[in-house]
Amino acid sequence: MPITVADVEAALAENPEEVPSSYTDRETLLYAVAIGMGKDPLDPKELEYVNETSGNRVVPTAATTLGSGGGGSRALRGKLNYRMLLHGEQRLTVHQPLPPAADLLMSSRTTGVYDKGEKKGAIVTIETNANLASGEPLYTLGSTLFYRGDGGFGGTSEGAPEPHQLPDRAPDAVCELPQRTDQALIYALCGDRNPLHRDPQIAKAAGFDVPILHGLCSYGIACHGVLKTMLDYDQTRIREFNVRFSSPVFPGETQQVEMWQDGNVISFRVRVKERDVVSINNGKCVLTH
Numbered sequence: 001m002p003i004t005v006a007d008v009e010a011a012l013a014e015n016p017e018e019v020p021s022s023y024t025d026r027e028t029l030l031y032a033v034a035i036g037m038g039k040d041p042l043d044p045k046e047l048e049y050v051n052e053t054s055g056n057r058v059v060p061t062a063a064t065t066l067g068s069g070g071g072g073s074r075a076l077r078g079k080l081n082y083r084m085l086l087h088g089e090q091r092l093t094v095h096q097p098l099p100p101a102a103d104l105l106m107s108s109r110t111t112g113v114y115d116k117g118e119k120k121g122a123i124v125t126i127e128t129n130a131n132l133a134s135g136e137p138l139y140t141l142g143s144t145l146f147y148r149g150d151g152g153f154g155g156t157s158e159g160a161p162e163p164h165q166l167p168d169r170a171p172d173a174v175c176e177l178p179q180r181t182d183q184a185l186i187y188a189l190c191g192d193r194n195p196l197h198r199d200p201q202i203a204k205a206a207g208f209d210v211p212i213l214h215g216l217c218s219y220g221i222a223c224h225g226v227l228k229t230m231l232d233y234d235q236t237r238i239r240e241f242n243v244r245f246s247s248p249v250f251p252g253e254t255q256q257v258e259m260w261q262d263g264n265v266i267s268f269r270v271r272v273k274e275r276d277v278v279s280i281n282n283g284k285c286v287l288t289h
Contacts, residue, residue: 003079003122003153008113010075016107020133021067025052025100027190031062034187035220036179045233058098060238061223063139064090064216065190066104067130073110076124084149087215088123089161091142091242097235103133111142114160118152123160142242163244163282166267171258175225176273179213181252187217212248218255218279219243222270225257226285230266240286247272247279255279264289 029050032038037059038050048055112125128141144161180186184197192214195202203211223241227233249255254273259266268283 003076003113003150005154007075007079008153008155011073011110011113014073014075014109016109016129018105018107018131019068021104021106021130023066023101023104025056027066028058028062028098028100031065031190031220032059034183034190035059035061035217035224036177036183037224045228048233052100056100057233057235058100059220059223059227060094060098060139060235061092061216061220061241062098063092063094063130063141064219065192066098067106072108072126076110076113080122080124080147081149082147084121084147086146086148087143087245088146089142089144089163089242089244090216090219091144091161091240093140093142093240094238095137095139098138102138104138105131105133105135112159113155115153115155115157116151117157120151121146121148122150122153122155123147125161164242164267164284166269166282167260167262169260172261173229173259175229175257175259176254177221177225177257178254179221179252183217183251184211184213187214192216208248210250213251213253215245215249218245218249218270221255222257222268222280222283223285225255225270226259226266226268229257230259230261231287237287237289238285239288240284242282242284243280244282245279246281247277249279 032049037046048057108128111127114123124145126143130138197211197214231237256271256273259268264287266285270280272279
């Protein structure tokens, strides 16, 4: 059953329910390995992220895999065509550095539904807030989801997030990060078990010769590149980390993070070296200092 304007109004009016959640250092250590850290087991900087006896740093983008904000909009449940869903954008605001383990209170709400027109799809934006059990804000996630089969329901097309514009000059720095061919199998253990990323038959049915890498894994790889190249692995300097996904990535491909710094903003994009394709675009990392 397709969505209606009334469904959208009901979704936007919903009061988010705060639910308890938690994670341990097993999840934060696994995440760092899953995005490619620790390949050199003697690298002291990366060991702080992958070995608890060397340090207790947590990659900020691990927030996308920690805890659960509760089930999404009740008004839109069962109304959208999830088979036609694409993850368009991911945003993150870090209110304080992520601890290796924590008890959380989490809530999610739908912040916008935009009608691109019949056969053009609908855009849904979602915000998830995570507070520590004490009530202190820890992080806020924002997602833009593109439902290719749900346009033309009569809603507004105005107000969807605008992409960050990259500088019109050569990158100030480039970080080349070769990846593992089994990376999607490892990243799936962080919580996203979508078989599109592991089952060759399901990938072929979706139009891919082989399973594709999770977009949020590439999101973490981009953060790895920024940390390594621009921040000397100091994760406490990241305040925001936002991207737009533009093309699929296959496990084992080399991801090149191209970066520009202007004051406390690092703009970036990710290019797949083997195919010269931009997989992440309009990236924006805002620094605390």
